[in-house]
Structures are given as structure tokens and as C-alpha cells.
Amino acid sequence: MTAAPRPPELHVLTPGDHFSPRTGSAIPTVVDGLCGAVDPADGRPLVAVARGTYPDRYPSAVAVEYDLPGTSPVDRYLDAAAGRLGLPRPGARRALRAALTAQDAMADGVVLVHNAPQAVPLVARRHTPVLYAHNLLLRSYSRSEAGRVLDRAAAIVCVSAALAEQTADRLPAPLHSRLRVVPNGVDTDRFAPRPDPTRAERLRVLFVGRMIPDKGADVLVEAVRRLDRADITLTLVGSRNFDAGAAPRGFEQDLRQRAAALGDRVQFRSFTPRTEVATVIRSADVLVVPSRWAEPFALTVLEGMASGVPVVACAVGGIPEAMDGAGVSVPPDDPGALAEVLATLADDEGFRQRIGREGRVRALAGDWHAARHRLDRAVSPTPVG
Numbered sequence: 001m002t003a004a005p006r007p008p009e010l011h012v013l014t015p016g017d018h019f020s021p022r023t024g025s026a027i028p029t030v031v032d033g034l035c036g037a038v039d040p041a042d043g044r045p046l047v048a049v050a051r052g053t054y055p056d057r058y059p060s061a062v063a064v065e066y067d068l069p070g071t072s073p074v075d076r077y078l079d080a081a082a083g084r085l086g087l088p089r090p091g092a093r094r095a096l097r098a099a100l101t102a103q104d105a106m107a108d109g110v111v112l113v114h115n116a117p118q119a120v121p122l123v124a125r126r127h128t129p130v131l132y133a134h135n136l137l138l139r140s141y142s143r144s145e146a147g148r149v150l151d152r153a154a155a156i157v158c159v160s161a162a163l164a165e166q167t168a169d170r171l172p173a174p175l176h177s178r179l180r181v182v183p184n185g186v187d188t189d190r191f192a193p194r195p196d197p198t199r200a201e202r203l204r205v206l207f208v209g210r211m212i213p214d215k216g217a218d219v220l221v222e223a224v225r226r227l228d229r230a231d232i233t234l235t236l237v238g239s240r241n242f243d244a245g246a247a248p249r250g251f252e253q254d255l256r257q258r259a260a261a262l263g264d265r266v267q268f269r270s271f272t273p274r275t276e277v278a279t280v281i282r283s284a285d286v287l288v289v290p291s292r293w294a295e296p297f298a299l300t301v302l303e304g305m306a307s308g309v310p311v312v313a314c315a316v317g318g319i320p321e322a323m324d325g326a327g328v329s330v331p332p333d334d335p336g337a338l339a340e341v342l343a344t345l346a347d348d349e350g351f352r353q354r355i356g357r358e359g360r361v362r363a364l365a366g367d368w369h370a371a372r373h374r375l376d377r378a379v380s381p382t383p384v385g
Contacts, residue, residue, distance in 0.1 A: 007128075007380075008109030009045040010102055011035070011061065012119055015068055015095035019047050019061070020054035021274035024210075024242040026184075026299055027114050027134055028058070029274065030159075033185050036060035037372035046106065048099045064102035069094050083140055092118040103127055110379055112157075117141070120153050130379055132157045135296055138170035147172040155180050155378050160318030163296040180378035183321060185371035186302035186363050190278045193308025193360060197353055199285040202265075203346040206284035206309075207236045208277065208300055211252040214293035216314065218251075221259045222335035223290075223342060224266070232346055234262065237280055239271040246271070281307045285352065286345050289313035292332045298322050302366060305359030310352050312341050326362035328355060 011031045013019060019028050035045045035058075047061040050068040057063050079089035096119040103111055103124050113119035114132045123129035131137075131153045138146050150156065150171070157180045158164035164179045171179075205224065209215040217236055224234045236255075239246045248256060248268075259266045272280055281287060287304035294317030301322040304311040311327035313319050323329065328345075330337045345352045 006038070006042040008043075008106050009035075009038075010064075010106055010109065010111045010127075011045060011047045011132075012096070012099050012102075012111065012113045012116060013048065014115050015099050016050050016053070018054040019049045019057045019063055021058065022054045022056060024238075024271060024274065024277075029299060030134065030184055031114065032058040032060045033187060033368035034372055034375060036187075037185070037368040046102055048102045050099070066098050066101050069098055080140065083145060088121070089118050092116070093122060097122055112379075117146070117149050120150055123152070128154045128379065130155045130157060133163060133167060133296075134159055136163065136166050136170075138167065141170060143170065143172045146170055147175060150175060150178075153178060157182050157375065157378055159184050159297040160321045162294070162318040162321065182371055182374045182378055183366060184297045184299055184302065185366055185368035186299070186306045188306045188364055188367045191281065191303045191306035191363070192278075193356070194282045197308055197356055199349060199352065201231065203232045203342070204283065204285045205232060205234045205342060206281065206287050207234070207238070207290070208272070208280065208287070209238045209289070209291075210242075211236075211238050211240050211248070211255065213251055214291065216290035216292045216332070218255055218258070219290040219292065219333060219335050219338060220288050221255060221262075221266070223338040225258070225261060226335060226339045227343060229343070229346065230265070232265065232342065234259075234266045235269065235284070236266070237269045237272050242271055277303065278307065281309055284309050286342065287311050288338070288342075289319065290330075290332075290338060291316060291319065293317070295319055301327065302363050306363035306367075308356045308360045310345060310355035311359055312338065312345075324362050324366070326355070326359045 045061045046064050049063045049065055051065040079091045082089045096116055100122050108126045110128045111123045112130045112132045115134050117137055120129045120131055129152055156178050158167055161181050164181050168176050207217050207220050281304055287309045289298050289300050291314050297318040301311055301313050314332040315329040316332045328341050330341055
């Protein structure tokens with residue numbers, strides 16, 4: 001039996017977001033991965049991108065540009081007031097209406113709006129609207145408002161079961177049946193193990209993420225300080241935002257002061273574009289994801305595993321789902337527990353390499369093709385392809 005043709009597909013990013021490897025934002029990475037997993041014979045999906053964003057865009061989708069309307073500080077207050085009254089939020093919808101102009105020239109298809117509940121009512125009736133939730137989006141919504149705004153959503157896709165459970169608490173009961181879980185994937189070709197997994201003389205511990213308290217780099221620095229071992233080095237890659245030129249401020253300044261006691265055993269590197277992240281991870285012996293924030297899903301976990309690098313991550317939010325039994329879990333905000341695990345990895349090379357191999361197997365089972373298949377099932381009553 002011949003498979004039904006894949007319907008046209010439009011992804012709407014958060015207005016103003018980039019669709020480029022120059023940004024570290026998770027949503028463009030996810031959209032690129034999902035679009036790249038579409039069979040080229042079916043044509044490339046579309047992605048709505050504001051004019052003036054980074055011009056070096058991912059080739060996995062066709063970028064359709066639009067003019068982003070100006071915003072006013074008043075918009076946020078008007079939207080908040082409208083939300084309390086259960087009315088459409090004008091500021092959010094103004095930008096989203098501009099982003100959705102791409103749907104006008106598209107044949108009947110699927111419109112996936114990322115992190116934008118207010119876009120769902122703006123999707124043309126001939127299309128199938130899907131809310132793709134990468135974070136908990138409905139904190140400021142009453143259940144009745146969420147029901148009105150998402151009434152037409154064919155599916156509410158969440159990147160983890162943990163996020164789906166949180167989202168369900170914000171939805172009226174009739175919408176619970178539309179929740180779907182599509183875990184993020186990983187590019188197992190780009191993120192691949194180095195030829196020789198043997199560690200160097202010093203155990204190279206790596207952190208990749210924004211320099212903000214939620215990401216927990218300070219917990220990792222404290223763990224390495226407590227160990228005070230000459231055979232363990234630490235590299236921290238990231239900036240407060242996705243900007244390589246951003247000067248350290250606040251949290252990062254304090255972190256650098258505390259890390260100074262480690263001398264040449266610690267290195268700070270600024271934000272690194274997506275094109276270089278795979279090389280950075282591959283060069284490490286251990287990747288630590290010490291988040292204290294309940295992350296909906298941690299892409300870095302799968303990227304480390306795909307690279308064959310042992311991953312140590314905090315058991316919080318959707319991170320355990322991302323690990324799926326591989327890697328080593330530690331409690332959040334517990335530098336003592338983290339230090340014990342790092343010491344074991346430094347002392348037991350066989351254990352370290354085994355954790356790396358198990359992570360690679362986990363990543364291969366959860367690549368972007370697996371995520372694409374789950375998304376197709378979530379969006380269409382009959383699986384596509």
C-alpha cells in the first residue's frame with residue numbers, strides 16, 4: 001500500500017528567534033533536527049523567520065521571512081491584563097500574526113507553533129495547528145483561558161513526560177487527551193565518539209551551558225574544588241546569553257573568583273556556536289550537566305552521550321528521561337555527591353568507558369529520525385511515511 005504523501009509543514013519559531021547554528025537556543029536546534037529527518041523526496045518543511053535575524057541559516061528547512069512589528073513595553077502589561085480577563089493577548093498576537101503570513105501561500109498542511117499558545121487561534125482553518133511546548137508555557141493562564149486559546153490545537157506536543165505532566169495541570173480536562181510526548185533527538189553523525197576513547201593523563205571534565213544559576217556551573221566548580229586533585233581539569237564553556245562577546249557579569253564573575261583556587265586546572269571559554277560544540281564535547285572525558293532547574297529536556301545530555309562521553313547529570317525535570325538509564329545521575333545542588341562520582345570516573349577507567357559506550361547506544365536509539373517518527377504519529381492519525 002502506498003504511503004500517503006507528507007502534508008506541507010510550517011514551523012513558527014518564537015518571533016525574533018534565529019534559525020542558525022550561530023545561536024545556542026534549543027528551539028532552533030530542535031526544529032533543525034526534526035526538519036533534517038524528513039525524507040528529501042518529500043520536500044523541505046518551511047520555517048517562519050523574522051527578517052534581520054542571522055542570515056546563515058540551517059539548510060534543513062526553507063526559511064520564509066517576515067517583517068517583525070515593533071513592540072512597546074506597554075504590550076506586556078496589556079497582555080497580562082487581557083489574560084486575566086480571558087481575552088486575546090494583543091501584543092503577542094501582533095508578532096505571531098506577522099510570523100504566520102507564511103501560511104497563506106502554503107497548501108493545506110500542518111502548522112507547528114513553538115512555545116506560542118497565542119498563535120494557535122491565528123492558524124488558518126484549512127491547516128492543522130499544533131502547539132509544540134519546549135517549556136511550561138501556561139503559568140499565566142487560567143484553565144478556562146488555556147481551553148479557549150488551545151481549543152483548535154490538534155495536538156499539544158511536549159518534549160518530555162515531566163513537562164506534559166506540568167502542562168496537564170494547567171489545562172482543562174478535555175484537552176488532556178491531546179497531550180503528546182516527543183522527546184528531543186540528537187545528530188549521531190555530528191556528535192560522534194573520538195577514535196580513541198582513552199582518557200588523557202588528566203581527566204578532562206566539561207560543562208557546556210549558559211552562565212546562570214539555573215544551570216548549576218557553581219555546583220560543578222565546588223565539586224572539583226572539594227576534590228582538589230591534580231589529575232582532574234575543568235573547562236566551562238558558555239556565557240550569560242548566547243553571545244561570545246558578552247563580558248562576564250554577576251554570577252559568572254563570582255564563579256571565576258571561586259574557581260581561581262584551581263589555578264591552571266580550570267579554563268573558562270565563552271559561548272560556542274553549534275557548529276563547534278561537537279568538537280568541544282568530543283575532546284572531553286566527562287560531561288557534567290549540573291542543572292538545579294527542572295529542565296524540560298536537556299539536549300546537552302544526548303549530545304554528550306552521542307559523543308561517547310560519559311554524562312553525569314542531575315536527576316531533575318526531564319533530564320532522567322533524556323538519560324533513559326544511561327549515564328550517571330546525581331541529586332541537584334549536591335557538590336559532595338557530584339565530587340564522589342567524578343572521583344570514581346577518574347579512578348576507574350573501565351567504568352568510565354563503559355558509561356560512555358552505554359550512552360552512545362542510548363543516543364543511537366533516540367536520534368532525530370526517532371523523534372521525527374514520534375512527531376509524525378503525534379500529529380497525524382495515520383503515521384506518515
